[in-house]
Amino acid sequence: MSLNARAEVLLKTLIERYIADGQPVGSRVLARQTGIDLSPATIRNVMADLEELGLVSSPHTSAGRIPTELGYRMFVDTMLRVKPLDMSEVHKLEQEFLSHQNPQQLIESASHVLSEICKLTGIVMAPRREEQATFRQIDFINLSSRRILVILVTQDGQVHNRVIAADRDYSSAELVQAANYFNETYTGDYLSDVKHALLKEIQQASDDMQRIMNLAVNMAQQAFNAEEETDDLVVSGESNLMDFPELGDVRKLRKLFDAFTTKRDLLHLLDRSMRAGGVKIFIGSESGYDALSECSVVTAPYQVDGQIVGMLGVIGPTRIPYEQVISIVDITARLLSGALSSSERPHRLESSEH
Amino acid sequence: MSLNARAEVLLKTLIERYIADGQPVGSRVLARQTGIDLSPATIRNVMADLEELGLVSSPHTSAGRIPTELGYRMFVDTMLRVKPLDMSEVHKLEQEFLSHQNPQQLIESASHVLSEICKLTGIVMAPRREEQATFRQIDFINLSSRRILVILVTQDGQVHNRVIAADRDYSSAELVQAANYFNETYTGDYLSDVKHALLKEIQQASDDMQRIMNLAVNMAQQAFNAEEETDDLVVSGESNLMDFPELGDVRKLRKLFDAFTTKRDLLHLLDRSMRAGGVKIFIGSESGYDALSECSVVTAPYQVDGQIVGMLGVIGPTRIPYEQVISIVDITARLLSGALSSSERPHRLESSEH
C-alpha cells in the first residue's frame, strides 16, 4: 500500500497530533496544523480515502479521526523520524548505570529508568544465564539436619541460592570437600555444559564413586534445575499507565496488571522477539495477547559480549510518542549491554593474567 | 461510649450488611434483616441516635446509612465474633508453607497466600535480621579488578550478596584467608555484635594489623551496612483492590499503588504496630497515611523462636469482612512463625551436638 505525498503528510500529522493529546483530530485542526495550504473540505476527502484504506477511523460520525493499528504500523514503518536522545540525557542515564555493579541491580535499574523517562511501564527480562553464563563457584552449607543450602555463583557475579534436601546428614568437612571438587573441575565452563557433564557423572557413577561426590553431583543438579524456573522479568512503573484516560477503565487496567504479575505472556512476547536484533514494536493486537490489545510494546535486545542474552522495553497505550520512546529503549539496551559486559570484561583480562 | 442492646444489634447488622454488599443500608432492610421485630420508623429513630454519636452517616438525605470509621472501630472492638478458620483450610495453608524451605520463599508465599484467600492485598515485612540474625559464613570472590563479590549467609539460611570496590587487587588466596578469619572468629554471633566488633577492630587496627584483615573488616562492614537498606516488604495481589467499586476511582488507585511501590509508608506503619503482639487493625485514617485513608489494614506479628521479627497483614477497603480476615491473618502469622522457626530449630539441635 502506498500513499501519495499529501496523504502521507496528513496521516503523519494526524497521528502526531493524536499522540500528543489523545483526542480525535478533525479536518479543521489538521488543515491548520499541517504545512500544506488546503481547505478543511479537501482534507475531508483525503480522510475518506485513508478511512477506506483502513488507516484511520472515526469513533462516531461527528468526531474527528483517530489512527487505526494499521495506521500506526504504517507510521512507524515508513514515516517515523526517530529522535536521537539528548547527549545530556544519555550521560544522566550512564551515571545511573555506573552507580550499580551487581547485575541484578543493573537490571532493576534499567527497568526503573525506562519507566521513569518514558512515563510508561518498563520491563526487563533477566539474562538467559543458562546458555551464556559460566560457572564460577559453588558452596554447600549445612542448614539443619538433611537440609543443605547451595550457593551458586556465576562468572558475571550473579548469586543464586537454594535449599535442598539431602539423603542423610553430612559433616561440614564433607560438604567442603564436595564443593572443592566442583570448583576445581568446572570453574569457567558454561552452565549448560556443566549440566550435561553432571548427567553423565550420575549415570557412570554408580557405586564405585565416592558417596560424597554422588551427593555433590545430585545437589548441584537440583540447584541447576531450580535456576531454570526462576521468575525473570522485572516490571516497574505499572501505575504510570493509570494516567492514560484510554486505559482509565478499571476492568482493562485489571487485565493489564494481572498480566504484569503473571508475567507469562510478557515473557513469551519478549522471547518471540528475541531472535531479531534491534528495536521491535508491537502495536495493539499485534502482540496477540488479550490484555495487551490496547497497548503497544517497544522492545530491544541487550547483549553481553556480543551475544543477545535478554530483552527490555516499555509498555504503554498505542498512543505513545514512538519517536522518543524508540531511541530511549534503544539507548537503554545499549547502556545495559555495556554495563553488563564491562563487569565481565575486566574478569577476562584478569583471568588472562593467570 | 456505650449503646443499649438494641442499638448495638442494629449497628452490628448494619455493618455486616454494608460489608456484604457495599450499599447504604436503609431502615426497611434493617428492620427485616435484624431479628428484633421493629418497624422501620423505630429503626429510623435509633439510626438518628447512632448518627448523632458519629457511628453511622448517610451519603445524602434519601440514602441509607453507612458505618463511619468510628462505627467500624466500635464494631471490631466490642461486637466482633472472630470466625475461626475451617480446619481443612488451615491444613491447605500448612501444605503451602511446607512446600517451601527457603525463608525468602516462605515470606513471598505468605504474602501470596494472604492475598489469595482474602482477595485483598497481602503484605509481609521481611524479618528484622539485623537484631536477630546470627552470622554463619562469609565469602569473598574476585569479580574483576578491584571488584569483589561478598556473600553473607546468616544462620537461618538467608543469603545476601553485594559487590564492593576494593582499594587494590587481591589474590584469591588473600580473599580466602580473609573469609576464613571471619568464619572462624564470628560464626554464631549476632550480626549486630559482629558489626560492633568490626567497628572496634577498624579503630584499633591501624598499621600493625595485616592489611588483609583490614580489607576483610572493611568489606564486611560495607556488606553489613548494605543489608540495612534492603527493601524488605513483599506486596502481592495489588490488583485485587481494583474489584472494589469504592476504590474504583483511578486517582485513588494510583495513590494506593504508588504507596505499594514506594513501600516506605507501609513499612513505617508495620513498624509502629510491631511492638504490640497479636492482631492489630487500622481503620481508614487511623493509619495516618493519605493513600490509606479509605483503606483498612489488618496486621499481625510473626516470630522466630519466640521473638517477634516481622509483621504481615492485608490491605483492603474499610469494608472488609473483618471476622474472617482477622483469623486468616492470625493463622498465617502463626504458620509463618512455625515454618521459619522449624528451619531454625534443627540447626540449634545440630549445633548443640558440636
Added chain:
DNA sequence: GCTTGGCACTCATGCCAGGAGAGTGCTAAA
C-alpha cells in the same frame, strides 16, 4: 480534474424539567 465553499446531516455533550423510587424526619396517635 482537483479544489473549495456551502449546506444539510449526524452525533456527543450539556442543560433542564419531570417522574419514579428510596429513604428520611417529624408528628400525632396508640
Added chain:
DNA sequence: TTTAGCACTCTCCTGGCATGAGTGCCAAGC
C-alpha cells in the same frame, strides 16, 4: 415507647432541546 402516616429530600433515569464539532456531498470555480 412504638408506630403509622405524611411531607420532604435527594438520586437516578428519561426525554427534550440547544449547541458545537465535524462529516459527506454537491455544485461551482480554477
